[in-house]
Amino acid sequence: MEVESSKQKENKTMMAQHDHNPDKKRRRKIICLGVISVILALALIFLILGLTVFKAKRPxxxxxxxxxxxxxxxxxxxxxxxxxxxxxxxxxxxxxxxxxxxxxxxxxxxxxxxxxxxxxxxxxxxxxxxxxxxxxxxxxxxxxxxxxxxxxxxxxxxxxxxxxxxxxxxxxxxxxxxxxxxxxxxxxxxxxxxxxxxxxxxxxxxxxxx
The missing domain is CATH 2.60.40 (Immunoglobulin-like)
Structure with missing residues (x-):
């Protein structure tokens, strides 16, 4: 049984890292979209409250x-x-x-x-x-x-x-x-x-x- 050369091992490691990169990018996009959605939802809630419940009224x-x-x-x-x-x-x-x-x-x-x-x-x-x-x-x-x-x-x-x-x-x-x-x-x-x-x-x- 032949022992893998160090160069072959390095190539396999690089290929494995390359295979995981798309998954990392996909997760980052999902997280960013989730954060943006939460921010927009909070902004919408504050806007609705500002125009209804907390709308400024005259003394x-x-x-x-x-x-x-x-x-x-x-x-x-x-x-x-x-x-x-x-x-x-x-x-x-x-x-x-x-x-x-x-x-x-x-x-x-x-x-x-x-x-x-x-x-x-x-x-x-x-x-x-x-x-x-x-x-x-x-x-x-x-x-x-x-x-x-x-x-x-x-x-x-x-x-x-x-x-x-x-x-x-x-x-x-x-x-x-x-x-x-x-x-x-x-x-x-x-x-x-x-x-x-x-x-x-x-x-x-x-x-x-x-």
Whole structure:
């Protein structure tokens, strides 16, 4: 029985390795296709969840109450001017309908008289948890020096009714795969009776957008 030469053994080894190469390549292709399929399936699942269950929703602002906490009015005959102090307490609820937290930035609640800003109060930045609500109690005080220059003031006082408007804007973001910016507004048109010192008419408006 002849003993195989070293060259013959080497040739057989190379042939065996060559026979296994197609199998290795086939397995690699199958593994790569499997990984790609899993990645695509996960991406599709996240997309569906992002468009349905986790779809970004606008925060909802509702006005719980608006009350006149202070109204002082008098004429300064010597200086021919009106002395007017007004404070309005407003309570608003901000509801986050999302399944993730809503972070909102620093903002300012405004008190307006015929379009002019006559009072303001800061609304500090914060966070509202998933599907949670936050109550904000704000006091808006009229700054007399801002309203006295308005030419409509004297005629409104003579009529006995002072028209004011509260305005609050809350802007922030929710993170669902990526940050989504959301903004919500509320404003209330008020008519204040100077003689009875109360709010005789109130109409609130709401607006939200992504």
């Amino acid at each position: 909802v602002i509702t006005v719980n109450s608006v009350a006149l906490s202070d109204l002082d009015f008098s004429f300064d005959v010597a200086r021919l001017r009106v002395l007017l102090n007004v404070s309005v307490d407003t309570s608003i609820a901000v509801k986050n309908p999302n399944r993730v937290g809503f972070k909102y930035k620093n903002s300012t609640a405004l008190l307006k008289y015929r379009g002019d800003v006559v009072g303001e109060v800061p609304v500090p930045a914060g966070k509202i948890g998933a599907r949670d609500s936050m109550i904000m109690n704000l006091t808006l005080t009229l700054m007399a020096d801002r309203v006295l220059s308005n030419s409509n003031l004297y005629s409104d006082i003579r009529s006995g009714t002072l028209p004011l408007q509260t305005y609050t804007r809350i802007a922030g973001k929710v993170r669902i795969l990526f940050n989504i910016r959301v903004v919500s507004y509320t404003s209330c048109d008020l008519e204040i009776s100077i003689s009875s010192r109360n709010i005789t008419k109130q109409q609130c408006h709401y607006k939200t957008k992504l």
